[in-house]
Amino acid sequence: MADILxxxxxxxxxxxxxxxxKNCFLCDLALAPQLDQRNLVVARTPDCMLLMNxxxxxxxxxxxxxxxxxxxxxxxxxxxxxAVMELTAHAQKILQIAMNPQGFNIGINIxxxxxxxxxxxVHIHVVPRWSGDIxxxxxxxxxxxxxQAVEEAFRQLFKAHAEIVPPSVPPPDAP
Numbered sequence: 001m002a003d004i005l006x007x008x009x010x011x012x013x014x015x016x017x018x019x020x021x022k023n024c025f026l027c028d029l030a031l032a033p034q035l036d037q038r039n040l041v042v043a044r045t046p047d048c049m050l051l052m053n054x055x056x057x058x059x060x061x062x063x064x065x066x067x068x069x070x071x072x073x074x075x076x077x078x079x080x081x082x083a084v085m086e087l088t089a090h091a092q093k094i095l096q097i098a099m100n101p102q103g104f105n106i107g108i109n110i111x112x113x114x115x116x117x118x119x120x121x122v123h124i125h126v127v128p129r130w131s132g133d134i135x136x137x138x139x140x141x142x143x144x145x146x147x148q149a150v151e152e153a154f155r156q157l158f159k160a161h162a163e164i165v166p167p168s169v170p171p172p173d174a175p
Contacts, residue, residue: 001145026121030067040154043161044088047083050091050161052154055117057127059148060157062091065123072110072122075174084124090161098160099153101128 029039030049042062064087066080073081081142086166092104105127109115 017106024069024118024121025063026063026118027067031033031064037154040150042094042154042157043087043165045083045087047080048087050087052150052157054126055152056122056150058129059153060095060101060128060149062126062157063123064088064126065121069121071120073108076122082128088126088163089150093164095126095128095162097163098156099128101130103129105129122167 029035029041029051032039033041033044036044039100039153040054041049042052043050048064051063051065053063057132064084066076066084068076070076076084088106092106095101106124108122108124109117110122112119
């Protein structure tokens with residue numbers, strides 16, 4: 001029999017997102033570039049955005065989302081899929097610079113039964129990993145221990161992003 005890892009703190013988040021496209025936080029963020037710092041958006045391209053997950057599994061958990069509200073990769077244009085994958089590689093690179101993880105989980109959850117918290121707006125998770133980053137507190141205490149404030153991780157990642165933006169593309173104003 002397989003071991004089960006319970007994550008009861010995720011239920012509030014799962015209940016908070018309707019997935020009906022009417023209250024999609026990714027769509028809201030896509031339309032509000034003037035609020036990028038407050039919304040923890042690290043970078044934007046013409047087709048997609050890179051942002052920090054407000055409900056991270058570990059510090060530095062990033063999301064890459066196209067601006068268009070589509071449920072899966074098949075409905076993205078070739079240009080959008082390319083942009084999303086390029087920004088995913090960029091996310092991995094800035095995490096490596098800023099946080100020096102020992103590994104990464106990179107994945108896409110499509111459909112509620114596959115673990116998608118935002119059904120209807122495809123996005124990629126890039127999760128930095130370190131040996132021992134998930135410990136007994138998660139299982140025994142039903143709490144996650146994340147050793148860094150989200151805002152501090154944002155500043156670290158934004159700085160790393162600004163360091164590797166091609167010279168022809170100026171970085172956005174620093175937070």
